[in-house]
Amino acid sequence: MGKRDEPSDFPDNEKSHLLTRRKFIESTVYLSGALAGGALIFPSETVGENASAAIPATTPPASPTLPKPIVPNEVVLAQKDPSMKVLTERPLTANITAEYLNDAITPTNRLFIRNNLLTPDISAAGHTLTIKGLVFKPTTFTLEELKHTFTPVTMQGMLECAGSGRTAFQPLPKGTPWHPTGGFGCPQWTGIRLKDVLAFSGVKTEAVHVAFFGADFGEVPTAPPMVRSIPLSKAMDPHTLIVWAINGEPLPKIHGFPLRMVVPGWVASASVKWLVGIEVLDQPFRGSYMDDSYRIPVSPVTPGTKMPKETVSTEAWPVKSVITSPPQGMKYKLGEKITVSGKAWAGDDDIVKVEVSLDEGATWVKANLDKPTDKYAWTIFYFSFSAPRTGYLTILARAMDSKGNLQPISGIWNPLGYFWNGIPRVGIVIEKS
Amino acid sequence: MGKRDEPSDFPDNEKSHLLTRRKFIESTVYLSGALAGGALIFPSETVGENASAAIPATTPPASPTLPKPIVPNEVVLAQKDPSMKVLTERPLTANITAEYLNDAITPTNRLFIRNNLLTPDISAAGHTLTIKGLVFKPTTFTLEELKHTFTPVTMQGMLECAGSGRTAFQPLPKGTPWHPTGGFGCPQWTGIRLKDVLAFSGVKTEAVHVAFFGADFGEVPTAPPMVRSIPLSKAMDPHTLIVWAINGEPLPKIHGFPLRMVVPGWVASASVKWLVGIEVLDQPFRGSYMDDSYRIPVSPVTPGTKMPKETVSTEAWPVKSVITSPPQGMKYKLGEKITVSGKAWAGDDDIVKVEVSLDEGATWVKANLDKPTDKYAWTIFYFSFSAPRTGYLTILARAMDSKGNLQPISGIWNPLGYFWNGIPRVGIVIEKS
The missing domain is CATH 2.60.40.650 (Immunoglobulin-like)
Structure with missing residues (x-):
């Protein structure tokens, strides 16, 4: 089936779980915006939660290769609570500690930030979501179509980065240095149930996992795309949502505007932001965010030792x-x-x-x-x-x-x-x- | 009553709890050994458990001021288990971690080392113990007199340095960096009950504390002497012993040869080694090891903050x-x-x-x-x-x-x-x- 993250002959091959996000995007009508200028572009990014700490870049060099506009970190952070602390700049990650999360519903400006790539600046006009793979009726929806075809729901749900609290571990593992009480939040989300969309499309019996494709991208074309898949059972959970609003307002750009997944209770990387595609697969998606990061050993290992061979992808958070x-x-x-x-x-x-x-x-x-x-x-x-x-x-x-x-x-x-x-x-x- | 650690007109003044250890020694017949040569002498020492970490000294300079012979660290450590780890060299401190303490009775070569000063090289011949202060019958005993006047007892008892486990605290306080499971042991001791000696001497009604004077000394004459006092009630406990043997053998020089206190269950600094004097007092002894070190706040303080004004001297270990x-x-x-x-x-x-x-x-x-x-x-x-x-x-x-x-x-x-x-x-x- 080829190398990880390599595109197959999408969109015709329905079993193409090796499909990349970039290829997926190219196969859809989504081609918004001009190429980014040199404004605020970052020369590199790290992958997933095993990323090393950020290299501060006050004057990042221009890159002519970015396919689309991005939102500069300053713009993102200006919308956030001053108590939010930036942990890494590339990718942008920031947490706010527990004492600022005393509200019953997490205010949007206090929701943690966890990018794996850059922050894409996507316009709502023309944005679509394509449902593909092991479905009887592959479909591309506009935002308006999604909102009117399916019944909107509003519900509160937990998101927490897999690495939330990481700095409490001894010895300290590599990765975003989340505070022991940072990296989570519980806002109210508005969107539609993924299960309704899957029912509309008609899921085939071979279906096992459902993959979500984000439109975010790295500074270099070889940056692995942000794709995560979840088991069909979790995809069919009535609380797994395709979301366009948080706390009654449109999603901010940093949190996935115009459309994102919310897979509540699970590692937040499953809640893919800037959602452009959903593909139903006969096995888990193969890619960096499934195979290299967001994994834990099947059996606990001695603190300080290397990752063993037998691992599983992270899913639901423990108590x-x-x-x-x-x-x-x-x-x-x-x-x-x-x-x-x-x-x-x-x-x-x-x-x-x-x-x-x-x-x-x-x-x-x-x-x-x-x-x-x-x-x-x-x-x-x-x-x-x-x-x-x-x-x-x-x-x-x-x-x-x-x-x-x-x-x-x-x-x-x-x-x-x-x-x-x-x-x-x-x-x-x-x-x- | 004058400055801390300053001698009063000992030995005539029975209330002289400000007496120094050096003065005490001079007032007795104990004047053994020649002045130390330049062999293995350490140029400085730190005080008590708030001592800073050791400065390694491979070729320490000679000091002509040492009043008596000392036992070099190499000689001490040659008698110890190779698993024992030196924490500081001046004063000599060393711990062995819990996995080496699985015996029911701690072997002598695995008992932790906690000096506050140098290791005096004292001969048994001519060694005496003087009982003074608020007693009706001040007496100086030879070792033989102690052994034959009072009924010897053998019992197992816990000793643990006040700072044992210190490195588990966050933030790390200054002082000997004891391993979280280092700094304690439970050997079997042979000696006589302090209460029998006090009964022989006849304790006066004003008695409140009983002070123990060690014959150890620092490299400089101004080093505070090792004197600790305990309440009369603990002194009268039948398990508080004046000891000459550990695990059936004479005390090794590092553990107080020829005579030491064992105040089991309490901070080990109360179990003064190289015991030469006991003085009954109408209040706690005033001196560095009572007033500067081995103290804790009356009420717990915020981790990382300074010592508050209200403190108490450490006594029994908690569970x-x-x-x-x-x-x-x-x-x-x-x-x-x-x-x-x-x-x-x-x-x-x-x-x-x-x-x-x-x-x-x-x-x-x-x-x-x-x-x-x-x-x-x-x-x-x-x-x-x-x-x-x-x-x-x-x-x-x-x-x-x-x-x-x-x-x-x-x-x-x-x-x-x-x-x-x-x-x-x-x-x-x-x-x-």
């Missing part, structure tokens, strides 16, 4: 909680009421319990839960107490999912540093009243 | 356990029986329970306990299982003391990095059978 209030170092008077609040989530499962400890895990007390109205929204927990003494006091939290999995003290170490879900700890100071 | 087997990285076949063993202790209290977790603290199973025959010996725990899967597997342990205190996930941070007692973790590898 996790974070404390979003109080912020680290907050001061209270002795006797004052202290309310702890935070968020918990568990991939495809539900949160059934969150407990809080004020004695480093020796004893745990159940927190109150605000159950989410949407299945893949996080669960909000809160707990009030008065400190029994002055001085520094740590607050720990741990969640339990509907399968009985309890959040571990430490996440399972893996070479690419994915799925950190260790027990969060926030320290506060109690002063004499 | 703690370590896993001594298997060693980190041990390999097993799937289905093979794995036996975890370790040790637990709790300062002045007893261990009532040790639990083991194979899922990062989500669930805990009770381990079997071998209760210690002596109160201040550690409790041995063991637990057998077969691994449920291949790959890396972590084993955690936590102990509970007779007051109901359960070992915390993380120790309470303090500026000098004392009392680390966080839950230990050992990782093993399960291979296909």
Whole structure:
């Protein structure tokens, strides 16, 4: 079947899961915009979550090879909360820590940024989505057609980068240095159900995986395209969406304008941005973002060792909680009421319990839960107490999912540093009243 | 009462708790040995557990000021297990990690080394111990007199440096960089009860603390002497001993030959080595090892901050356990029986329970306990299982003391990095059978 990421004779070969995103784009009507000038173009990019840290580039050289316009980082970041911290510039990644995520619904300007390539500047006019592969009725939809053919839905759903929390692992794996409480968010999304589109197209019985093609591109033509596939069962989940709006507004350009996938509860790389194509396949897509990055060992390995031969692609996040209030170092008077609040989530499962400890895990007390109205929204927990003494006091939290999995003290170490879900700890100071 | 560490008009003033160790020595018949030659003398030392890391000294300059002979580090270390790792050379400190402490009774050559000053080379002949201060009958005993006047006892007892485990704290406090599982041991001691000696001397009603004077000395005359005092109640504990033998043999020179204190369960600095004097006081001794080092804040402080004004001198260790087997990285076949063993202790209290977790603290199973025959010996725990899967597997342990205190996930941070007692973790590898 040829080399990874090499195009086959798309679009005629329906089994072409080796198809590249670039080839996919060329096969559609999407050819918007002029070639980019030399404005703000980055000379290289790294691949996936095993990317090394960014090389700052204040005066990046022009590149004549970019096929389409991009959105400069400054423009992206001007729309973001000042508390958001840039982790790498090429690709652009940025996180905001848990204390800024105390809202029930994550504000758009506080949603983390995780590019794998550049930020394409795509116009809504003329944008289309093509459904291909193992379907009876391959179709290319305009945005308007998608919005009017299928029933729009609005629901809240978790997105979290696979490497979220990576810096809590010891030893530190390579990759975007996400803060222990950075790299996730839970906005409200508006779009249509992928299952409705798949039903419209008619999925063939050989179908196993569904691949999503992003229109983002790297600075060099050889940059692997952003394509991820998910199992058909997850694709048919009524919460897996093709989305055009976040928190009631059109998607910002950094978050996939005009169209993106939202595969809630799973590693966010599955939620391909700048969506131009969907292909139904008889096996997982073969490509860098499936085969090289976003993988973990089948069995846990010794911390610090290399990736073993037997690996699996990352899918649903394990059970996790974070404390979003109080912020680290907050001061209270002795006797004052202290309310702890935070968020918990568990991939495809539900949160059934969150407990809080004020004695480093020796004893745990159940927190109150605000159950989410949407299945893949996080669960909000809160707990009030008065400190029994002055001085520094740590607050720990741990969640339990509907399968009985309890959040571990430490996440399972893996070479690419994915799925950190260790027990969060926030320290506060109690002063004499 | 004058400046710290300054001698008063000893030996006539019975309330002289400001007495220095050097003055104390001079007031006794102990004046053994010639002045040290230039053999292996160290130009400086640091004080207590807030000492900075060692400066390697391969060819230390001679010092004509040393009052007595010392034992060179090479001689000390030649008697030790090769697995013992030197942490600092001036003062000499060395630890051995938990996997070498799997014996029920710690072998002498594996007992940690924690000097605050140099290692004095003292001869048994002519060595005396003077009892002074708030007693009716101040007395100076020879070694033979001590052995024949009082009833010898043999018992096992824990010693642990206050800074043991320090490197597990984040941020790392200054001081001897003890491994998270280094800096403790539980040998068998032979000597006499301090309480018997105090009863012989007759303690006055004003007595509050009992100070121990070591004969060790620094390279410079201004080095603070090694003097620690403990409350009278602890001094009267039948397990607080004046000791001349370890594991059935005379004390090695590094461990206090010919005579030392053993205050089991408490910070090991209370167990003054090279004991030459005991003084009963109406308040805690004032000196560097009481007032500058071996202190913790009254209330816990924010990690990374300075020592607050309100502090207390360190005394009993909090509840703690370590896993001594298997060693980190041990390999097993799937289905093979794995036996975890370790040790637990709790300062002045007893261990009532040790639990083991194979899922990062989500669930805990009770381990079997071998209760210690002596109160201040550690409790041995063991637990057998077969691994449920291949790959890396972590084993955690936590102990509970007779007051109901359960070992915390993380120790309470303090500026000098004392009392680390966080839950230990050992990782093993399960291979296909």
